[in-house]
Amino acid sequence: MALTPSVRFIKRRSVLTLLAASVAFANGVATPAAYAESRSETVRYYNVPAGTLSQALNTFAAMSGLFLGGSGDLLSGKRTLGFQGEYSTSQALDLLLSGTGLSYKIGEGNSIVLIDPNKVSEGEDGITMSPLMVEGGRSSATLGKDVTSSSEIESMAGDTSNLTDLLKSNGAARFSRSSSTSANSASMRPDEVSIHGQSHYQNSYVIDGMSANNDLNPGDSEDTYSNPISPTNLSMLSGSSSQSYYVDPDALESVTVYDSNVPVEFGGFLGGVISSKLKHYDGEDYLSVKYGISKDEWDEMHADESLEEDMADGDSLEGEYTPEYLKQTYTFTGAQGITDKLGMTFTASRATSAFDQSYVKNIGNTVYGKQGVEYDDTVDNVMARFDYKASQDLDIGVSMLYANRYHDGVTNASFDSAFVKSHQALGLGIDTEYRMNSGVLKTLLSYDEAKDTLDSDDSTYTYHYVDYYNGNWPYSGGYGNVNQQQNSAKLTVEWLQNAFDVGTYEHSLQTGLELGYKKMFYEVDGDIVSQNYRCINNGCADSNGDGVIDYDDEYLRITNIIAANKLEKTYHSAAVYFSDTIKKGDWTHYLGVRADYSSSLGNVDLSPRITTQWDVFSNKKTQLLAGANRYYGRDFFRYEVNSTLRSWRTMYRYNSDGSLNRKTNYTDQSFRDYNLDTPYSDEWNIGVIQRFGVVDATLQFVNRESRDLVTRTETADGLDYYSNEGRSSTDTVSLTFETRNPFEIGATDTYGKLSISYQESERNTISDVSYEEMMSSDEIYYKGSVIYESQLPSFDFNIPLSIGFSTRTEIPDWRLIVANSINVQSGGKVAQDTGENYTDSTGTYDIYDDLKFDQLITLDTSIEWKPELFTKVEGYIKLSVNNVFDDYIDKSTSSNNYSYTLGRSGSLEVGMRF
Numbered sequence: 001m002a003l004t005p006s007v008r009f010i011k012r013r014s015v016l017t018l019l020a021a022s023v024a025f026a027n028g029v030a031t032p033a034a035y036a037e038s039r040s041e042t043v044r045y046y047n048v049p050a051g052t053l054s055q056a057l058n059t060f061a062a063m064s065g066l067f068l069g070g071s072g073d074l075l076s077g078k079r080t081l082g083f084q085g086e087y088s089t090s091q092a093l094d095l096l097l098s099g100t101g102l103s104y105k106i107g108e109g110n111s112i113v114l115i116d117p118n119k120v121s122e123g124e125d126g127i128t129m130s131p132l133m134v135e136g137g138r139s140s141a142t143l144g145k146d147v148t149s150s151s152e153i154e155s156m157a158g159d160t161s162n163l164t165d166l167l168k169s170n171g172a173a174r175f176s177r178s179s180s181t182s183a184n185s186a187s188m189r190p191d192e193v194s195i196h197g198q199s200h201y202q203n204s205y206v207i208d209g210m211s212a213n214n215d216l217n218p219g220d221s222e223d224t225y226s227n228p229i230s231p232t233n234l235s236m237l238s239g240s241s242s243q244s245y246y247v248d249p250d251a252l253e254s255v256t257v258y259d260s261n262v263p264v265e266f267g268g269f270l271g272g273v274i275s276s277k278l279k280h281y282d283g284e285d286y287l288s289v290k291y292g293i294s295k296d297e298w299d300e301m302h303a304d305e306s307l308e309e310d311m312a313d314g315d316s317l318e319g320e321y322t323p324e325y326l327k328q329t330y331t332f333t334g335a336q337g338i339t340d341k342l343g344m345t346f347t348a349s350r351a352t353s354a355f356d357q358s359y360v361k362n363i364g365n366t367v368y369g370k371q372g373v374e375y376d377d378t379v380d381n382v383m384a385r386f387d388y389k390a391s392q393d394l395d396i397g398v399s400m401l402y403a404n405r406y407h408d409g410v411t412n413a414s415f416d417s418a419f420v421k422s423h424q425a426l427g428l429g430i431d432t433e434y435r436m437n438s439g440v441l442k443t444l445l446s447y448d449e450a451k452d453t454l455d456s457d458d459s460t461y462t463y464h465y466v467d468y469y470n471g472n473w474p475y476s477g478g479y480g481n482v483n484q485q486q487n488s489a490k491l492t493v494e495w496l497q498n499a500f501d502v503g504t505y506e507h508s509l510q511t512g513l514e515l516g517y518k519k520m521f522y523e524v525d526g527d528i529v530s531q532n533y534r535c536i537n538n539g540c541a542d543s544n545g546d547g548v549i550d551y552d553d554e555y556l557r558i559t560n561i562i563a564a565n566k567l568e569k570t571y572h573s574a575a576v577y578f579s580d581t582i583k584k585g586d587w588t589h590y591l592g593v594r595a596d597y598s599s600s601l602g603n604v605d606l607s608p609r610i611t612t613q614w615d616v617f618s619n620k621k622t623q624l625l626a627g628a629n630r631y632y633g634r635d636f637f638r639y640e641v642n643s644t645l646r647s648w649r650t651m652y653r654y655n656s657d658g659s660l661n662r663k664t665n666y667t668d669q670s671f672r673d674y675n676l677d678t679p680y681s682d683e684w685n686i687g688v689i690q691r692f693g694v695v696d697a698t699l700q701f702v703n704r705e706s707r708d709l710v711t712r713t714e715t716a717d718g719l720d721y722y723s724n725e726g727r728s729s730t731d732t733v734s735l736t737f738e739t740r741n742p743f744e745i746g747a748t749d750t751y752g753k754l755s756i757s758y759q760e761s762e763r764n765t766i767s768d769v770s771y772e773e774m775m776s777s778d779e780i781y782y783k784g785s786v787i788y789e790s791q792l793p794s795f796d797f798n799i800p801l802s803i804g805f806s807t808r809t810e811i812p813d814w815r816l817i818v819a820n821s822i823n824v825q826s827g828g829k830v831a832q833d834t835g836e837n838y839t840d841s842t843g844t845y846d847i848y849d850d851l852k853f854d855q856l857i858t859l860d861t862s863i864e865w866k867p868e869l870f871t872k873v874e875g876y877i878k879l880s881v882n883n884v885f886d887d888y889i890d891k892s893t894s895s896n897n898y899s900y901t902l903g904r905s906g907s908l909e910v911g912m913r914f
Contacts, residue, residue, distance in 0.1 A: 046092050047749065049812040050082035053100060054284045057114075060096055063741070064089055075114075075283040078102070143625050143687045143700050144260035146170055150279060153249045155808055157819040158860035158882055159907075161329070161351065162190035163205070163247045163255070163274065168823065169804040171734035171757030172196050172259035172272065172702070174797045177853075177891055178899070182301040185902050186325035186355045188377040188405060190241055194797035195259050196704045197730030197761035198271035198681065199768055201242040202633045206266070206275040208385070208399040209492065210429045210446040211244075213268070216484050216520065217638040218242035219769035230415070230461060230479060231530035231560030234645045236522065236638055237421075237452050237482045244425040244450040245403040248381040250290070250331050251347035253279040260685050260702050261611045261627040264577040264592035265494070265512055270633040270681040270706055278385040278399055281343030285336050290876065290911035292329035300903030302888045307898060325355035331911075346384040353377040359413040361473050368473040371413040379405045393435045401427035401448065417458035417478025425450040437498075444492040451485035460529045466554050469540040480528035480562070486637065489517045508581040510592075516573035518600075520637045521566055524648065528562040536656050559652040567644050569637070573598040579609070586615035596632060596678075600640075603678045605632040621691040626684075633679040635710070638772060639722055643674075674722040681706040694741040704730045709763075710771040726770050728763035742810070750809040757802050761794060768796045781838035781845040782831060792831040792848060801826035817864040827853025832893060854889040856901060858882070869912070876911035 048059045054075045083095040093104055093112070105113040148166055159165050167173045172195050178184065179191040192200035201218035205211070217236040229235050249255075258266065258273040266273045331349040338344060358372025386398040406422035427448030434441045461477035468474040497509035534557040536543040543553045579592030592609040611627035646666050653661040687700030709726025734757040742749035767773035778789045803824035810817050829850040836847045862880040869875045882905045891899040 046087060047084045047744070047812070048080070048082045048092075048096060050080060052284055053078040053080050054282050056080045056082060056096060060092065064092065143689065143698055144258060144262070144627075144685070144702075146257045146259075148255045148257075150253050152808070153252065153255070155817045155819050155862070155864050155878075157806065157821040157862045157880065159880075160249050161188075163243065163249065163276065164190050164193045166249060166255050167193050167257060167274070169753060169755055169806055169821070170195075170257055170259065171736060171755040171802060171804070172732060173257075174759065174799050174802070176200070176796050177799075178796075180901055181891060182303060182900050182902050185299065185301070185905070186296075186327065186353045186375075186377070188246075188327075188351060188353050188379045188407070190243060190246060192242060194768070195271035196683075196702060196732055197728060197759060197763075197797075198633075198704065198706065199709075199770070200271070200797065201636075201769075202270035202679075203242065204266060204269035204273045204634075205243050205245075206273060207245060207247065207401060207427070208276075208278055208397075208429050209431060209444045210399065210401070210427055210448060211268070211488060211490065212247075212276075212401075212425075212427075212448075213634065214242055214244045214450055214486070215518075215634060215636050216450075216452065216486055216522075217636060217641075217772075219636070219638075219772050229482060229524070229528065229562060229645065231528060231562050231649060231651075234562075234649065236641055236645075237454050237484050241423070244448065245401055245427070246379050246381070246405050246423075247276065247403065248331065248347060248349045248351075248379075248383070250333050250349065251278055251381065251383040253277045260683060260700070261590075261625075261629060262609070262631065263590075264510070264579045264594040264607070264609050267514075267575055267577075267594055267596050267607065267632065268634050270631055270679060270704075278383055279333075279335070279345040279347070280385060280397075281335050281337065281345050281387050283337070283343070285334075286913055287334040288332070288876070288911060288913040290329070290331040290333075290909055292331070292907060292909040293327070294905065294907035295326045296324050298906035300883075300886050300888075300905070302900040302903050304892070304898040304900075325353055327351070327353040327907075329909075341389040342386065344384060344386045347381065349379075349381045351379045357409050359410065361413040363468070363474075371410060371416045373408065373410055373418050375407065375409050377405075377407040379403070395433045397429075397431045397433075399427075399429040399431070401425065401429075413473075414475040415461060415478055416476055417456055419454055419456040419478060422453045422455075423450070424453075439495060439497040442492075442494040442496065444490070447487075447489045449485060449487045451483065453484075454479060454482040456480050459526055460531065462531045462533070464533045464551065464554065465535055466533070466540060466549060466551060469535070470549065477530075481525040483521075483523040483525055484637075485521055487519045491515045504584055506583040508583075510577075510579045510581075512575075512577045514573075514575040514577075516575075516598075518571045518573070519568070520571075520640075521568040522637070522641045522645075523566040524562055524564050526564050530558075530560040531556060532558040534656075555656045555658060556654055558654070561650050561652075562648050563650065565648045567641060569600075569640055571598060571600045573600075586618050588613045588615075598635070598678075601635055601676050601678055605678050605680070606630075607632055607680075623689040624687075625689065626686045629683045631681045631683065633681070633709075635676070635678065636771065639674065639676070639710075642720070642722075676710060676722060677708045677724050679706065679708045679710060679724070679726070691740075694739055694743070696738050696740050698734075698736045698738075700732075700734050702730075702732045702734075704728075704732075706730075706763075709765070711765055712770070712772055713777075722771070726763065726765050728761065730759065730761040732757060732759045734758075747813050748809050748811050750807055752807045753805070755802075755804045759800055759802075761798055763794050764790050765794075768794060779843075779845055780833075780848050782848040786838075786840075786842065786845055789848075793829060793850075795830050798830070799825055799828045815866045815868070819862045819864070821860040822857070823860070824855065824857050826855050827889065829853065830893060851893060853891060856889045857887055859884045866913075872914065874913040876909070876913060878909040880907045880909075882906070 046063050048056050078100045080096055080100060081098065087095065097103065103115055105115055153160055153166060158168065174194045176192050193203070194200050195203060205213050218241065254277050256275045258275070262273055329349060329351040333347045335345045336343065354376050356372055357375040358370045361368035361371055380403065382402040384400045388396040390396050404422065404424040406420060408418055408420045410416060410418055425448060427446065429444060429446035431444045432442065456478035458478035459480035464474050492512065492514045494510065494512040499506050499508045533554040536553055536555050540549055540553065542549050546552065575594060575596045577592065577594040579590060582589040582591065590611040594607040594609065596605045607630045609629045611625060613623055613625045616622040616624060649666045651664040655661050682705045683702060685700060685702040687698060690697045706728045708724040709728065710722055710724060711726040712720055713723055713725065714720055734755065736755045738753040739751045742751050779786055780789050782792060804821065806821040808817060808819045829852045831848045832851050834847045834849050838845050838847050860882045861884055862878055864878045867875045883903055886904040888901045888903050891901060
């Protein structure tokens with residue numbers, strides 16, 4: 001099998017351009033001038049390796065900038081000898097197709113149609129064959145949009161086990177301080193990411209046009225702090241993620257991140273849009289099998305010196321540190337042509353991690369030992385895509401998604417009963433594309449359901465004071481069984497009008513309609529009981545005279561019961577959007593507007609989107625761009641649940657003789673009367689794109705002013721309520737250099753990217769889960785002034801400087817790819833209580849001071865080799881070493897918290913492709 005093509009970036013032009021080109025190729029006619037770039041027969045340097053014709057065509061398209069079309073069947077089973085050197089376009093095509101039996105038809109502009117001269121015939125309707133879009137390399141840089149192709153993902157240095165791992169080189173993105181630590185090195189949960197300073201749960205995740213967001217309670221997502229409802233701590237089931245699907249990147253054809261100037265077809269975000277596409281059938285049948293492994297023996301773990309003995313013994317510390325673990329991944333990917341018009345791709349994978357988890361049993365300074373379990377964490381993925389060419393003008397696609405993460409464990413020593421927690425998502429999407437003379441009609445009908453379940457060994461939680469009195473551990477029990485689920489359906493209809501002229505202006509129109517339905521529920525499956533026992537006599541005397549102080553000397557003082565119950569809500573939504581891309585000379589203007597309505601909050605939200613781009617010297621080498629946009633965010637089922645949850649609670653208080661003292665039935669009005677506006681973010685940005693030879697440089701400034709953020713606040717009488725008091729302001733300056741075509745040194749091709757970004761973010765809530773954490777009204781002393789605690793710097797994701805430098809060197813003759821990634825992150829700071837007080841005439845205040853973190857510099861490297869083992873059988877070996885120089889920093893925020901970044905770690909992948 002052939003080495004993955006030398007040029008592997010996917011070229012993304014406007015949707016209208018691609019669709020119009022596809023129509024033109026299908027009919028064998030010239031591409032309209034509105035969509036075509038002039039094709040030059042000037043000589044170019046090409047380096048197309050031998051291999052499958054479909055892969056070689058992608059490489060050729062990337063280097064030449066051409067659009068290619070033709071029947072997918074033409075490529076099946078065909079290979080090319082490849083070529084290298086300086087040739088004109090026609091000479092290069094002749095060499096590429098030599099020995100394949102194929103020829104080509106040249107249209108106007110950038111259109112080429114592949115044909116079999118022995119079989120194809122041309123009539124009044126043109127060439128009657130299925131169009132095949134052969135996508136080329138990375139187009140010129142675009143501000144606010146970054147595309148990563150499947151081949152880039154496969155050879156990328158560093159961990160690429162989930163979707164958000166792929167964003168580590170994006171200058172607009174910041175990761176949680178809790179990510180990449182020794183504490184969570186064995187966890188399979190994806191890291192959360194903040195874009196332009198917005199909360200991590202305010203991103204929009206999209207897969208083949210389908211929403212992939214968890215809108216139940218995505219803010220509370222840390223596994224190590226999972227705390228589902230108990231009678232004394234009412235809370236939704238947590239430990240999930242803002243993503244509904246834990247996507248295996250091997251299933252993806254591309255990932256596009258929009259962080260600014262986001263088009264009108266996207267809504268429901270304050271941060272950014274992460275839009276993924278499943279792999280499409282391209283005419284080549286194959287099966288790929290991979291096995292990956294990483295384990296603690298290959299890692300350097302770091303912790304406080306006082307904990308080194310425990311680490312050496314292989315113990316888990318406070319449920320977070322995992323010094324002994326084994327992670328394994330099994331992946332099957334493939335593509336298969338089913339009929340002349342129907343093909344499919346599929347990916348099935350299982351990733352597992354096994355380790356011990358334990359918590360210290362302590363009350364105050366008294367330690368009673370540890371509570372632990374053997375912890376298993378598993379993520380299953382099955383994703384498939386069917387592409388059907390119904391006719392020359394109609395394409396139909398079906399996307400099928402399934403993902404399931406399930407793990408067992410405990411969350412602290414008090415709730416010592418083990419549980420199994422599962423997050424499962426299932427989705428189906430049907431999309432169509434119908435090409436007409438005047439434009440393209442696209443539709444998408446999708447349905448998905450995402451659910452979280454907690455299955456505990458015990459539904460009763462007990463405290464025995466006699467145990468405490470006798471020096472024993474007094475707590476036992478579990479959380480009970482809890483279920484939550486969201487079912488979503490969406491219909492999208494979109495019209496893309498072919499470009500037309502009005503006077504000297506060229507217009508490209510886009511209109512769309514979205515209709516949505518969502519059903520959510522939260523369920524307590526069986527009563528959850530909490531029992532508190534006290535001694536019959538003060539001081540825990542031997543009340544029954546049996547000579548010992550035991551449970552017979554206690555009485556049941558308080559019982560709290562959360563009754564089995566279910567809250568279910570149904571919501572409807574609608575959105576319409578319109579945009580016009582206007583071109584005249586060197587100027588391009590994008591004018592768009594989007595209107596959204598959702599019955600959950602009952603608001604109508606209007607989002608204007610405006611950008612202007614100027615080609616300064618009329619040669620596309622220097623372009624200035626400015627934009628002004630508004631984005632509206634998401635809302636969550638947690639608001640509704642908190643309006644009801646406490647009403648499921650009943651408390652019984654008993655006398656020492658066992659008689660009922662009183663019964664309290666709770667009602668919950670604390671959240672019932674909230675009337676929330678939809679949070680929104682106003683953005684303005686300005687930037688420049690400069691081309692230097694094969695390198696594109698971009699410099700951009702983005703300002704985000706977010707308002708009406710949802711916060712949780714407490715009234716004077718102790719009731720909680722939600723309000724729109726939150727606000728934030730973020731400035732991001734980013735500079736990026738990226739190769740458009742490779743640097744050639746000898747027989748090697750090297751691609752590179754350097755990204756430098758600086759971000760300042762302020763918000764009036766400390767927590768990045770402000771809709772659920774209390775917004776503090778306490779006053780404190782900080783930097784010489786008395787301020788509100790909520791005015792302190794944001795705790796998480798607030799990392800000012802980020803630098804990323806990555807390279808990918810391909811050696812075609814050796815079938816080898818070497819990738820490196822250097823990441824630099826300034827430590828930033830958080831404010832913490834010093835334990836000292838400041839007193840003036842207005843009162844006494846806690847003194848807060850900055851805790852500054854060290855800068856972290858890491859080098860990740862990988863070597864990927866694809867030897868040809870047999871005819872049509874290709875091997876695969878990838879060795880990765882992360883943090884090669886074992887650099888690490890202390891992320892601890894208190895003397896009771898030990899958090900260090902993970903040191904050097906390694907992984908190995910092996911496989912075969914048939």
